[in-house]
Amino acid sequence: MVREEPANKMRWGELDEDDSEDLDFLLPPKQVIGPDASGIKKVIEYKFGDDGNKVKITTTTRIRKLANARLSKRAVERRSWPKFGDAVHEDVGSRLTMVSTEEILLERPRAPGTKADDSKSGGDPLAQMGKGGAVLMVCRTCGKKGDHWTSRCPYKDLAQPSDTFVDKPSTETNAAPGGTKGAYVPPSMRGGVPERSGTDMRRRNEENSVRVTNLSEDTREPDLLELFRPFGSVSRVYVAIDQKTGTSRGFGFVNFVNREDAERAINKLNGYGYDNLILRVEWAAPRAT
DNA sequence: AATGAGCGG
Structure with missing residues (x-):
C-alpha cells in the first residue's frame, strides 16, 4: 500500500x-x-x-x-x-475538529492565592455552602460540624486552661500561688470548659482521655475499641504506630464521651491480662502541645 | 518503657 x-x-x-x-x-x-x-x-x-x-x-x-x-x-x-x-x-x-485557543476558566471553590473574602460571605462559611464547592468543616475543638474551624471555635481558649485565661478566675486548675492540691486532676474535672449541656453542645471529649500501655505488638485500634466499648461510648481510639516500621509502639489512647465511663474502664482494665500482657490503664496526661 | 496525627479557612 x-x-x-x-x-x-x-x-x-x-x-x-x-x-x-x-x-x-x-x-x-x-x-x-x-x-x-x-x-x-x-x-x-x-x-x-x-x-x-x-x-x-x-x-x-x-x-x-x-x-x-x-x-x-x-x-x-x-x-x-x-x-x-x-x-x-x-x-x-x-472542519469537524476545532482547535480552540479560547481560555477556559475553571471554577474553584477558592482561586489559588486569594484570601478568604469575608466581606462577601459575611464571614459565615455556611452562607457559602451550596453555591461554591462542597464545604466540609468539622471543628476539632468542639466537634461541631459545619459552621467554624478550630481556630474560630468559641471554646478554643477554654479547652486548654492557661495562665492567660481571663474569662474566669482560675482556681485549682493552675499552679496557683497560695497552695493547691497538687494531685493530678483529670482534664474533664478542670474548670473552664462548659459542661455538656442540652443537645447542641456536642463537645468532642478529647479530654476524657485514657492511656493504655503494655499493649501487645499486634493490638490494633479495633481491638482497643472492642475492649473499652463495654464501659460506655468511646469517641476515639488510637494506637501509637512507629512510622518507620509500621508496628505498634505498645501504647494507645481511648477517649470516652463520659468521664464516669472512662473511670470505670480504668478501674476494671488496669492490671487486666490481655494477650499475655498486663495492661496499664490510667488517665492520660494532656497531650503535648 | 512508653503521652497520639492532623489541620483545613
Whole structure:
C-alpha cells in the first residue's frame, strides 16, 4: 500500500499559518448561515479577484438527505444556532475538529492565592455552602460540624486552661500561688470548659482521655475499641504506630464521651491480662502541645 | 518503657 502525500497538503498544525502574507484580513469575515432544519446552508465569503477587486461569493448548499436523516431533530436544530467563541468566523461544517485557543476558566471553590473574602460571605462559611464547592468543616475543638474551624471555635481558649485565661478566675486548675492540691486532676474535672449541656453542645471529649500501655505488638485500634466499648461510648481510639516500621509502639489512647465511663474502664482494665500482657490503664496526661 | 496525627479557612 502506498501512501501519497500531496506536496501542498498542510498538516493541521500549520493551518492558517502559511497564508499570513496575504491580505485576507482586510476582507469582511466569512459568514455561515444555517443549515436550517431543511438542511440549507449559505456561506458568504469574500475574496480578492485576480484584478485585485473584492469579490463576494455566496455558496448555498443542501445537506445530503442521508446525512440529514442520521441527525436527530435536536442536532439539526443546533446547527442553526449562532456561532460563538472562535467558531464565529468559521465554517464549522467544513472542519469537524476545532482547535480552540479560547481560555477556559475553571471554577474553584477558592482561586489559588486569594484570601478568604469575608466581606462577601459575611464571614459565615455556611452562607457559602451550596453555591461554591462542597464545604466540609468539622471543628476539632468542639466537634461541631459545619459552621467554624478550630481556630474560630468559641471554646478554643477554654479547652486548654492557661495562665492567660481571663474569662474566669482560675482556681485549682493552675499552679496557683497560695497552695493547691497538687494531685493530678483529670482534664474533664478542670474548670473552664462548659459542661455538656442540652443537645447542641456536642463537645468532642478529647479530654476524657485514657492511656493504655503494655499493649501487645499486634493490638490494633479495633481491638482497643472492642475492649473499652463495654464501659460506655468511646469517641476515639488510637494506637501509637512507629512510622518507620509500621508496628505498634505498645501504647494507645481511648477517649470516652463520659468521664464516669472512662473511670470505670480504668478501674476494671488496669492490671487486666490481655494477650499475655498486663495492661496499664490510667488517665492520660494532656497531650503535648 | 512508653503521652497520639492532623489541620483545613
